[in-house]
Amino acid sequence: MTVQRPFLFGQLPPFVIVVPIAFVQVLFTFAAAAGQHMLDRVNALTFILALASAVTLCWRRSQPILVLVAVYALLSVYFALGFPFGPVFISIAVALFNAVANGPRLAAWVTGYAGAVVLYSAMIFGRDEVRGYWGVTGAVIAWISLVMGLGEVAKARRDRMAQAAAAQSEQDRRQASEERLRIAREVHDVLAHHVSLINVQSGVALHLIDSQPEQVREALTAIKQSSKEVLVELRNILGVLRDVDNGGDRAAPRHPVASLDQLDRLIERMGTAGLPVELKIAGEERPLPKGVDAAAQRIVQESLTNTYRHAGPTSATVTLGYLPDQLRVQVDDDGRGEAGPSVGTGSGLAGMRQRAEALGGTFEAGPKPGGGFRVVATFPASTSEGGDA
Secondary structure: OOOOOOOOOOOOOHHHHHHHHHHHHHHHHHHHHHHOOOHHHOOHHHHHHHHHHHHHHHHOOOOHHHHHHHHHHHHHHHHHOOOOOOOOHHHHHHHHHHHHHHOOHHHHHHHHHHHHHHHHHHHHHHOHHHOOOHHHHHHHHHHHHHHHHHHHHHHHHHHHHHHHHHHHHHHHHHHHHHHHHHHHHHHHHHHHHHHHHHHHHHHHHHHHOOOOHHHHHHHHHHHHHHHHHHHHHHHHHHHHHHHHHOOOOOOOOOOOOOOHHHHHHHHHHHHHHOOOEEEEEEOOOOOOOHHHHHHHHHHHHHHHHHHHHHOOOOOEEEEEEEOOOEEEEEEEEOOOOOEOEOOOOOHHHHHHHHHHHHOOOEEEEEEOOOOOEEEEEEEEOOOOOOOOO
């Protein structure tokens, strides 16, 4: 991310500001000499020094301290030769400002004040009226301090902008990482659920193709339905990814939509595949925050998929508890009391835990004392809005 320079003309090529400075210093030095009755002291060297001090500013960003020293040296010669006061001070102001804004702080301040002493000494040497006039000394020091102070302000503002840009970049990276994690969870849940059903049902069909053709028909029907639904859900996910990549802001949801409204269809699908599921509702059903609604559905789906794959012949019970300030999701089965080889570390249980904890909820999963396996997730659900799952 490019950090915009906060000070004047910061983004322009170096020579752009140098051209008008050179023009003003060369042209108006003559006018200044006329106003000070010093036309007799103006010669070609006067304009060469005025022009050179402006041209030196072309390198003010890459070599700020060196440019400041060079400008001080040129103008010290200018004033030592008794040339008139005038617009040549513009070069000093720009060099001082850039030295502080772009260069090392200590070196800039030391060079600024040390150069001021040399410059003032040159003025005393070249102009009799300056000698012994301490008011000029104070004015020079005050002017140099003001210009360098403005450089400090510009430097501080630029640093703040750089920090803000870095913080924004880090936030963008974090959001992108969270986005990838959410999409990865969606893909895992969709594929794990439907592909598990397809895998088991295809095995059943192959095993019974000769002996029980009617059950083969049921298995193939389940495979067809699961494959159809996985294609639809994957198409939705790819649509979301395509929309994000194109920077779109369509009316369609930002993430693939999962909802407890789909629970009846899920239970019917699991029953068709051979896993009877009973649904129990505790408390009064009510609208849930979108993130909670989606996460609860995905956890039920993943839990039933694990039961179907690992628990052996069994049945399951899904209990939704609508408490005053939370939703409690519980999935029990009466199988072997295992969650397969991925217990505690697999992407399934880990993904369910991440979903719950991301929304400020809790998650527990493990064998039941009397046999079987239990998954319990709780979500804060006392508000009408929630984050995306």
